[in-house]
Amino acid sequence: MREAPKTRSVFSRLDRAVFAQVAQRTWPAAEPVLPRLSTSANRGVLWFGIAAGMWALGGARGRRAAVRGVASLALASLTVNTLAKGAVRRKRPVIDRVPLARRLPRQPLTTSFPSGHSASAAAFMTGVALESRGMGAALVPVAASVAFSRVYTGVHYPSDVLVGMALGAGAAFAVRGLVPTRDLVPVPARPRAEVPALPDGDGLVVVVNPSSGAGTHLMDPATQITTLLPKAEVFLCGQGVDSLPDLLETAAAEAARRGGVFGVCGGDGTVNAAVAPALRHRVPLLVLPGGTFNHFAADLGVDSVADGCHALAEGHAVRADVGRVRLHGRGAAREPVYFVNTFSLGVYPELVRLRERWSPRIGGPAATLLGAARVLRTATPLRAEVNGKPRSMWFLFVGNGVYRSVGLAPLRRHDVADGLLDVRIAQAGRLARPRLLATAAGGLARTRLYAAARTTALRVTSLPADTHMAYDGEVVPAAPGLTLDKLPEALTVYRPVTG
Structure with a gap:
């Protein structure tokens, strides 16, 4: 019973001794850098800036890594600031031995254990690394420098930093448990096709x-x-x-x-x-x-x-499936329309049209937000017959293959050759506008207002004359009647091999 206090005393003395050694040493190269770096990480500003750069320049993998890094940071910050700091009310170090040039312009007012900055740094770095090892490796020096800066500037003991980093890494793995990374959910790998290998591109x-x-x-x-x-x-x-x-x-x-x-x-x-x-x-x-x-x-x-x-x-x-749309009625084109991702009717085609119209002037993200606001304010339900049944709906979504989702939002397919159409309908009716808002928030997935099915064919008829349809991001006028089905394994496509 007496060993625990004694052990804690040993660790406490060691913690303070290391802090004192850092304070007493001269670090010429660090003095102009670490205090500024530490301040730049306040409220996650540094990490949000890096995430924005990854989103803009890192391609699909960079966007996934940025989202995962920010989500991991958010969970770590929530855990540290609401639970850990309240449970262990450790006072901040006495900074008398820390040179004035190193001290932060404003000293933190919260408790010392654990370090929130270190947790955020480790969470963001680990979250990014779980999606992209290369990007994660590039962030290791930055995250380590931010963590060390908290001891260097005298606002944390070394144990505060180490525990904070452990909590941050744990938060990143917890996020991966909720939303697996692509290495845990293998990309579609069947059925394999015999194709030529062209090492130098000849052919x-x-x-x-x-x-x-x-x-x-x-x-x-x-x-x-x-x-x-x-x-x-x-x-x-x-x-x-x-x-x-x-x-x-x-x-x-x-x-x-x-x-x-x-x-x-x-x-x-x-x-x-x-x-x-x-x-x-x-x-x-x-x-x-x-x-x-x-x-x-x-x-x-x-x-x-x-x-x-x-x-x-x-x-x-x-080999991959191809979705097909055959158009029927007066003025309909004879050639079918193909889609490899998604097809939709209702509010989404209108959103795409507005985004394409406005994005050259204000940029894609702003155009999407403004377009969504316009659609939520002005859209009216689409009335048509789906497989012979009258429907009043905000949108009809058809995926070429079954999509994994969060709420109503389709995210990714596990198989591009499953032979199925993923059909989802958000229905209208009374209180139409509140229902559209609930649909946008993803709140209808478990109610009678939302219908979902997996099928091989779908027929939509009695479409109004001014209806537009969207497929793979393209928007065109729709015919009065549509038949959607699949061409199973019709397309042979190259893709990297997985372990």
């Missing part, structure tokens, strides 16, 4: 759409492709007289003539435009992410141009 004919996701790449995609695959033939959209559809048709035909591979680099709309030529000419498709979100490429595990090029070089591919 690849690829179309690059430079206007997709402009400004989001550290390196020009066309340059990156020619560097990794020097014998590939690269066509840039916009440099000739051909429109994008004509250029894609020409490239697919040339790839078929050579017995090679048809490639496309762009956003989801560009990838969608390449599907029909790939199906017509029966050529395998190399999808390289070149847009903003790149949903299809991400679901294949192709997070970067390099990922796709390596899959081509090694000859790894799978």
